[in-house]
Amino acid sequence: MSIIIGFPRVGEHRELKKALEGFWAGNLTQSQLLRSAKELRAKHWSYQKNLEYVSVNDFSLYDNMLDLACALGAIPRRFRAYKDLELYFGMARGLKESVACEMTKWFNTNYHYVVPELSAHDDYKIDASKIILEYNEAKALGYRPKINLIGLFTFVALSKIIDGTDFDTIFTNLKQAYFQLLDELKKLDTTLTIQFEEPIFAKGTDERFYSKIKEVYDQIAAKGFKTIVVSYFEQSLEATDILCQTNIEGIGLDFLYGEKNLSSLELLAKSGKTLYAGIIDGRNIWVANLEKKLQFLEQISQKFPKDKIVLSTSCSLLHTPFSKDSETNMDKEILSWLSFAREKIQELELLESAFKNGINESIKQSWEQNKAINQNRKISPKINDKATQDRLLTPGKTQREVAFKDRIKLQHQELAYPILPTTTIGSFPQTPQLRALRQDFKKGQINSDIYEKGIQDYIKDCIAFQEEIGLDVLVHGEPERNDMVEYFGEQLKGFVFSQNGWVQSYGSRCVKPPIIFGDVSRPAPMTLKWATYAQSLTKKIVKGMLTGPVTILNWSFVRDDIQRSAVCKQIALGIADEIDDLQNAGIKIIQVDEAAFKEGYPLRKENVKTYEEWALLCFKTSTSVAKPSTQIHTHMCYSEFNDIIKTIEDLDADVISIETARSGNELLKIFAQVGYSHEVGPGVYDIHSPRIPTQEEIIKQIKLLLEVLPKEQLWINPDCGLKTRKWEEVKPSLKNLVQATKQIRDKA
Ligand code: GLN
Ligand code: ZN
Numbered sequence: 001m002s003i004i005i006g007f008p009r010v011g012e013h014r015e016l017k018k019a020l021e022g023f024w025a026g027n028l029t030q031s032q033l034l035r036s037a038k039e040l041r042a043k044h045w046s047y048q049k050n051l052e053y054v055s056v057n058d059f060s061l062y063d064n065m066l067d068l069a070c071a072l073g074a075i076p077r078r079f080r081a082y083k084d085l086e087l088y089f090g091m092a093r094g095l096k097e098s099v100a101c102e103m104t105k106w107f108n109t110n111y112h113y114v115v116p117e118l119s120a121h122d123d124y125k126i127d128a129s130k131i132i133l134e135y136n137e138a139k140a141l142g143y144r145p146k147i148n149l150i151g152l153f154t155f156v157a158l159s160k161i162i163d164g165t166d167f168d169t170i171f172t173n174l175k176q177a178y179f180q181l182l183d184e185l186k187k188l189d190t191t192l193t194i195q196f197e198e199p200i201f202a203k204g205t206d207e208r209f210y211s212k213i214k215e216v217y218d219q220i221a222a223k224g225f226k227t228i229v230v231s232y233f234e235q236s237l238e239a240t241d242i243l244c245q246t247n248i249e250g251i252g253l254d255f256l257y258g259e260k261n262l263s264s265l266e267l268l269a270k271s272g273k274t275l276y277a278g279i280i281d282g283r284n285i286w287v288a289n290l291e292k293k294l295q296f297l298e299q300i301s302q303k304f305p306k307d308k309i310v311l312s313t314s315c316s317l318l319h320t321p322f323s324k325d326s327e328t329n330m331d332k333e334i335l336s337w338l339s340f341a342r343e344k345i346q347e348l349e350l351l352e353s354a355f356k357n358g359i360n361e362s363i364k365q366s367w368e369q370n371k372a373i374n375q376n377r378k379i380s381p382k383i384n385d386k387a388t389q390d391r392l393l394t395p396g397k398t399q400r401e402v403a404f405k406d407r408i409k410l411q412h413q414e415l416a417y418p419i420l421p422t423t424t425i426g427s428f429p430q431t432p433q434l435r436a437l438r439q440d441f442k443k444g445q446i447n448s449d450i451y452e453k454g455i456q457d458y459i460k461d462c463i464a465f466q467e468e469i470g471l472d473v474l475v476h477g478e479p480e481r482n483d484m485v486e487y488f489g490e491q492l493k494g495f496v497f498s499q500n501g502w503v504q505s506y507g508s509r510c511v512k513p514p515i516i517f518g519d520v521s522r523p524a525p526m527t528l529k530w531a532t533y534a535q536s537l538t539k540k541i542v543k544g545m546l547t548g549p550v551t552i553l554n555w556s557f558v559r560d561d562i563q564r565s566a567v568c569k570q571i572a573l574g575i576a577d578e579i580d581d582l583q584n585a586g587i588k589i590i591q592v593d594e595a596a597f598k599e600g601y602p603l604r605k606e607n608v609k610t611y612e613e614w615a616l617l618c619f620k621t622s623t624s625v626a627k628p629s630t631q632i633h634t635h636m637c638y639s640e641f642n643d644i645i646k647t648i649e650d651l652d653a654d655v656i657s658i659e660t661a662r663s664g665n666e667l668l669k670i671f672a673q674v675g676y677s678h679e680v681g682p683g684v685y686d687i688h689s690p691r692i693p694t695q696e697e698i699i700k701q702i703k704l705l706l707e708v709l710p711k712e713q714l715w716i717n718p719d720c721g722l723k724t725r726k727w728e729e730v731k732p733s734l735k736n737l738v739q740a741t742k743q744i745r746d747k748a
Contacts, residue, residue, distance in 0.1 A: 002052060002348040002349065002352045003051055004055060004282075004313045005282060006316030007341060008320065008321070009040065011322070012322045012326070016040060016508070019032070024093075030085060049143065051345070053145060054143040055146060056131070056147050056148065057149065062088065062092045063507065064150055065114055065115070065155065066101075066114040069114070069116040071127055072126065072178060073123070076091070077121070079095065092507060105599060108233065108599060108600070108602070109233075110319075110599075111318060113158070115158065115160050116160070117162045119161070120169055122174075132185070135147060136188075146193040147185065147194045147195065151200070152178045152216060153209050153216075154197060154198050156171055156174055167208045182194075193226040194220075196229045198229055201238070202231050202232060202234035202258065204238060210238070217229060217246040217247075221247040221249070227249050228248070228250040229251055230253075230278075230312075231253070232315035236254075236258065240261070243273075244267050248273065250310070251273055251275060252312055253275065253278055254278040254314045255277060256279065257314060262300075272308075278313060278315065279311060279314065280293075280313045280314065280344050280348050281313075281314055282318075283315055283319040284320070285557045286339060286377075286560050287373050287374065288351070288370075290370045291370075291371055291374070293351055297309065297311070309355075318504060319503060320341045322342065323340050323341060324340050327498055331496065333376070334515075337376075338515070350363055354367060382517070383519065385521060387521065392569055397621070397624040399652075400623070400626060400652060404652060404654065404677065407628040407629070410628050410629045411628075411629055411631045415631060417541075420741050420748075421472040422738050423473035423474075425591075425657055425717060425720050426478055428722050428730065429726055438451075455480050459530065462475070463542070467538060469738050470742075471738060473541050473543050473589060474534070474538060475542065475543050476534035476542060476545070487526075487547075488546070492526075493518070493520060493521045494570070495514050495515065495516055498512060514556045516557065516558050520567065522573075522577045522578060527545065527578060528581050531582055543591050543633065544587040544591065546579070547592070548619055549572035550618055551596040565617075572621040572622040576622045579626055579632075583630045587630075588629070590631070590632055591634065593635045594619065594635070616650055619634075619653075632653050633653060633657065634651060634653040636656065637658075637720050638659050639667040652678070656679075657680070659683050659720065661683055662683075662688065668682070671708045679713050680709065682714075683718055684718065685737070687725060688720070690729050693736055694736060695739050696740075698737055698741075702716060
């Protein structure tokens with residue numbers, strides 16, 4: 001038997017995205033939207049027909065956490081006047097005066113969920129209609145459904161408690177609502193199968209709720225459901241221990257990202273439970289090595305009754321693209337190494353057959369094919385680049401030559417910027433004309449002369465504008481970039497891009513992560529031409545702009561045949577080469593963006609140190625080529641730095657710019673507490689909103705900054721790149737930023 005934890009919902013050709021955006025724009029009626037959702041579900045179930053169950057309620061018009069909040073009636077007060085889809089999309093996207101609920105990353109994936117807001121004043125009202133509808137649809141089509149439901153513990157732990165109510169009170173109230181929801185579902189069928197998703201268990205014990213796990217799951221099992229509890233993204237030994245003592249039917253474990261789960265097997269066997277063994281990778285895109293997987297299963301079955309092993313994906317396939325069918329342009333050999341959601345279901349079926357009946361005639365051909373693909377992937381010259389491998393083995397620089405306190409003096413002499421220097425984070429507005437220019441060039445509709453002239457003109461305008469308003473350190477504006485990772489991936493060796501490999505990021509938004517299939521190196525300069533062109537236009541300093549190795553890694557699908565840290569190191573060396581070329585061409589400040597440094601953090605505390613060690617090493621490997629007088633900046637888009645502020649300092653970037661204003665100046669407290677030695681530019685206004693900050697506001701913000709950091713250490717900048725904004729917003733905002741800074745400087 002085999003199952004998948006869940007299937008991607010956006011559709012083969014992003015039909016859901018199109019339907020949603022059509023509906024929001026008023027071009028599609030509600031019933032048209034719902035019809036296309038229904039068609040998607042039916043289509044997606046059809047691929048699951050040979051599995052033990054089809055997954056019901058993995059579908060969502062926006063997000064499953066939001067679905068559950070709505071099913072429980074956990075509606076924030078500001079939305080209570082609304083109902084149905086207006087309410088639902090309102091919570092996700094904001095509605096008139098009511099700001100949207102926050103969104104945040106689903107564990108360490110790039111999927112974002114809508115954060116439920118819970119309060120003691122919640123008046124839970126159950127609405128099981130979505131689940132019932134989808135269940136009945138699957139039944140009517142003749143399928144055997146399992147209902148996917150986010151577990152009570154994961155739901156509560158990921159919610160935000162908004163009015164200081166204690167956890168226990170919230171938990172007790174919510175549990176009651178959750179159980180009422182289950183009672184509604186029970187009316188569908190007294191022997192319903194429910195898959196409770198509890199990835200929160202992968203984070204390890206949590207005092208707030210670990211003592212409640214047994215009771216809750218015993219009570220759920222007592223309702224008569226066939227109860228499966230799955231956790232994923234890491235090992236979940238502590239929770240498994242507890243779950244083994246309950247009366248639930250089965251436990252799902254991730255053996256890919258939580259190898260340690262193996263040590264639960266004996267206990268699990270004794271408990272008599274079914275094991276849902278997560279062995280097909282749900283969040284990466286490589287063809288499985290079925291022979292190895294089969295060996296693994298055989299090894300498990302020495303300790304665990306074979307007839308109680310159900311094969312499963314490691315997590316929901318939500319995190320993988322739909323299918324390889326539409327990849328017509330990719331190199332055929334590389335394509336053969338990939339496996340997207342649909343192909344993963346086929347792998348499961350093949351593996352199950354081999355596990356149950358051996359490798360008989362009916363599967364022999366596919367089995368051999370899988371073997372050949374894996375063999376080819378190992379030895380292909382496309383993957384292996386001897387020069388890169390040798391370079392990795394050669395000890396190289398991992399530290400700047402001169403310590404910060406000395407090199408910063410040199411830099412001040414060399415760069416001669418005033419106190420409270422003003423700058424921006426890199427990108428300027430991406431106008432429709434700019435997008436069209438890049439598209440036309442990509443499609444071959446214009447030649448490179450016209451394209452380059454267009455980009456140069458844009459850079460010229462950016463430089464002129466920055467000079468005119470009096471910014472101190474200028475940028476070229478990044479007009480040549482579609483995306484901060486894609487731009488570099490396209491020029492690095494070892495990367496490939498799919499045509500249709502979309503993965504949902506949130507709501508209707510999808511991303512197409514680059515695929516790192518082989519050894520990475522930088523065959524030629526990537527940004528040099530634009531940076532030097534920009535610098536040639538002005539006497540002021542133009543900051544070179546790169547994306548850092550850790551961010552490139554964390555936003556890509558990474559090869560799984562060598563360590564992530566090794567891949568990252570290869571990227572780091574490529575970035576180092578670029579930094580060296582830039583500084584030799586006269587670029588004096590270089591920013592290495594690490595927007596995704598934080599999101600690579602492991603889920604379990606015990607693994608943090610290892611990640612920090614290699615991530616730091618990679619960043620420093622890329623920046624240590626900088627001469628003492630070359631100033632290295634880095635940028636991070638967030639400010640939840642409480643626990644990692646020392647690591648951030650250890651990056652040893654001369655200047656770091658970060659978000660501050662949006663998160664209510666939380667960060668300033670830490671600076672005040674710990675003391676921070678390097679220079680820093682805490683964003684003085686929020687670029688995520690179209691609002692134009694006034695000079696007074698910015699002055700106020702700068703004064704707050706000056707309360708915690710000396711003026712010699714501070715830079716003044718917005719909190720992120722400006723590419724999503726319009727020029728009408730950017731121009732007055734930056735003028736105000738410069739003017740506000742001047743006023744403060746005059747008084748200082
Ligand atoms: N330099 C990039 C920009 O300005 C940084 C973007 C980011 O941090 N997300 O767009
Ligand atoms: Zn940013």
